[in-house]
Amino acid sequence: xxxxxxxxxxxxxxxxxxxxxxxxxxxxxxxxxxxxxxxxxxxxxxxxxxxxxxxxxxxxxxxxxxxxxxxxxxxxxxxxxxxxxxxxxxxxxxxxxxxxxxxxxxxxxxxxxxxxxxxxxxxxxxxxxxxxxxxxxxxxxxxxxxxxxxxxxxxxxxxxxxxxxxxxxxxxxxxxxxxxxxxxxxxxxxxxxxxxxxxxxxxxxxxxxxxxxxxxxxxxxxxx
Amino acid sequence: xxxxxxxxxxxxxxxxxxxxxxxxxxxxxxxxxxxxxxxxxxxxxxxxxxxxxxxxxxxxxxxxxxxxxxxxxxxxxxxxxxxxxxxxxxxxxxxxxxxxxxxxxxxxxxxxxxxxxxxxxxxxxxxxxxxxxxxxxxxxxxxxxxxxxxxxxxxxxxxxxxxxxxxxxxxxxxxxxxxxxxxxxxxxxxxxxxxxxxxxxxxxxxxxxxxxxxxxxxxxxxxx
DNA sequence: CATGCGGTTAACAATTTGATAATATCAGAA
DNA sequence: TTCTGATATTATCAAATTGTTAACCGCATG
Numbered sequence: 001x002x003x004x005x006x007x008x009x010x011x012x013x014x015x016x017x018x019x020x021x022x023x024x025x026x027x028x029x030x031x032x033x034x035x036x037x038x039x040x041x042x043x044x045x046x047x048x049x050x051x052x053x054x055x056x057x058x059x060x061x062x063x064x065x066x067x068x069x070x071x072x073x074x075x076x077x078x079x080x081x082x083x084x085x086x087x088x089x090x091x092x093x094x095x096x097x098x099x100x101x102x103x104x105x106x107x108x109x110x111x112x113x114x115x116x117x118x119x120x121x122x123x124x125x126x127x128x129x130x131x132x133x134x135x136x137x138x139x140x141x142x143x144x145x146x147x148x149x150x151x152x153x154x155x156x157x158x159x160x161x162x163x164x165x166x167x168x169x170x171x172x173x174x175x176x177x178x179x180x181x182x183x184x185x186x187x188x189x190x191x192x193x194x195x196x197x198x199x200x201x202x203x204x205x206x207x208x209x210x211x212x213x214x215x216x217x218x219x220x221x222x223x224x
Numbered sequence: 225x226x227x228x229x230x231x232x233x234x235x236x237x238x239x240x241x242x243x244x245x246x247x248x249x250x251x252x253x254x255x256x257x258x259x260x261x262x263x264x265x266x267x268x269x270x271x272x273x274x275x276x277x278x279x280x281x282x283x284x285x286x287x288x289x290x291x292x293x294x295x296x297x298x299x300x301x302x303x304x305x306x307x308x309x310x311x312x313x314x315x316x317x318x319x320x321x322x323x324x325x326x327x328x329x330x331x332x333x334x335x336x337x338x339x340x341x342x343x344x345x346x347x348x349x350x351x352x353x354x355x356x357x358x359x360x361x362x363x364x365x366x367x368x369x370x371x372x373x374x375x376x377x378x379x380x381x382x383x384x385x386x387x388x389x390x391x392x393x394x395x396x397x398x399x400x401x402x403x404x405x406x407x408x409x410x411x412x413x414x415x416x417x418x419x420x421x422x423x424x425x426x427x428x429x430x431x432x433x434x435x436x437x438x439x440x441x442x443x444x445x446x447x448x
Numbered sequence: 449c450a451t452g453c454g455g456t457t458a459a460c461a462a463t464t465t466g467a468t469a470a471t472a473t474c475a476g477a478a
Numbered sequence: 479t480t481c482t483g484a485t486a487t488t489a490t491c492a493a494a495t496t497g498t499t500a501a502c503c504g505c506a507t508g
Contacts, residue, residue: 097337103341112318145442158440159465195468198486200485200486201488382454419456419457421498422455452508460499465495472487477481477483
């Protein structure tokens with residue numbers, strides 16, 4: 001999935017379409033529009049948007065119809081869908097959500113609230129992926145507990161991994177020995193000074209990449 | 225698998241607390257309650273709910289404070305959070321969403337709308353380990369409780385199946401032993417440490433396929 | 449009531465990890 | 479240069495963690 005998220009908006013009122021489009025484009029999204037249900041389906045098939053904002057009341061196929069049709073296709077099973085509606089009718093709202101929508105907004109719509117909601121949805125969706133840090137050739141994947149350097153995986157033991165992850169969490173920053181002890185070993189455990197050195201050495205060895213610099217008398221820092 | 229989702233509700237009005245609790249329990253959720261912000265934090269730490277519903281206006285720490293505190297801790301980075309508010313103030317709503325909440329509801333709250341929204345959020349979150357998973361030669365059919373590898377069916381016992389299904393639901397991800405215990409055995413049951421190992425072994429044996437890797441000191445992960 | 453299966457545990461083996469001691473190196477101060 | 483305070487390296491050992499096997503219990507089934 002590319003970084004720029006595509007959003008399809010379907011509404012039969014040109015004014016609303018324009019306002020929403022303007023605001024979402026301002027937030028950095030790529031926006032596609034449709035004036036009715038059928039057009040929305042066409043555009044969805046053509047562009048495969050990440051999010052579809054559907055007005056419920058549209059001539060021809062209404063929003064709920066469109067949602068149902070889309071949800072039947074595997075390609076759109078996971079696409080985010082938000083309903084817009086002029087009527088704040090509870091029954092419709094519930095039916096909308098149960099059709100498989102992710103949110104439901106009633107008009108009049110505040111553009112800022114809309115963009116906040118859109119952002120919130122994408123924020124949540126992006127978290128589903130594994131949380132990993134990329135630093136040049138080096139990828140540290142906390143979820144998979146794997147270090148990947150230039151395409152090949154490197155296995156580190158727990159302490160080694162956590163130590164590297166800590167240093168890499170703020171590249172360039174010098175971590176004091178005490179800081180490292182507290183973060184990796186915790187305040188309870190007490191270990192000798194050489195312990196850190198040994199682990200640093202093992203990391204350097206396994207990565208055979210000189211990315212950890214010693215700052216004599218102070219601590220260590222990570223740099224590529 | 226203990227599929228039962230835990231929901232924590234924090235509100236200082238006992239009536240609202242009760243109504244929401246009743247409705248969500250009716251939907252099959254496990255509900256925990258808190259009367260103020262501090263209590264909410266305690267309960268969150270204790271129970272690790274899947275969703276937290278926070279009233280914004282509470283004595284002591286308000287909902288936004290609680291959300292901020294929780295979001296700073298890695299353990300609650302991914303927890304779903306919904307705000308409730310008596311004031312339909314746009315600014316507050318936007319601030320709430322930008323704090324990292326997933327939704328924002330204004331009072332008076334329709335219990336049915338609330339449950340619809342809650343369902344919608346969980347539906348989205350669960351999209352992964354739903355019905356059946358295909359992974360190369362391996363097919364896992366949740367409905368039929370059947371594993372199929374290279375065309376032939378393999379019979380696994382329930383726990384074995386659940387365990388494999390869990391690991392396979394996110395290939396590559398390392399599942400901590402605690403995570404496995406919570407997902408497969410539930411929070412109530414307490415079993416010894418060797419129990420997981422033994423089941424892992426049985427799976428490895430029956431599949432005679434080296435797809436489960438142990439990450440010493442951390443947990444297990446599934447990879448083809 | 450015997451049998452088999454699933455699930456758990458105990459007991460021990462095998463393995464890996466992490467800490468330390470001992471020794472070597474190195475950079476800067478005297 | 480020599481000394482000194484620091485870190486690097488190496489080997490070693492104890493502790494933590496997991497693998498394996500067999501035994502046990504409860505329960506459903508014939």
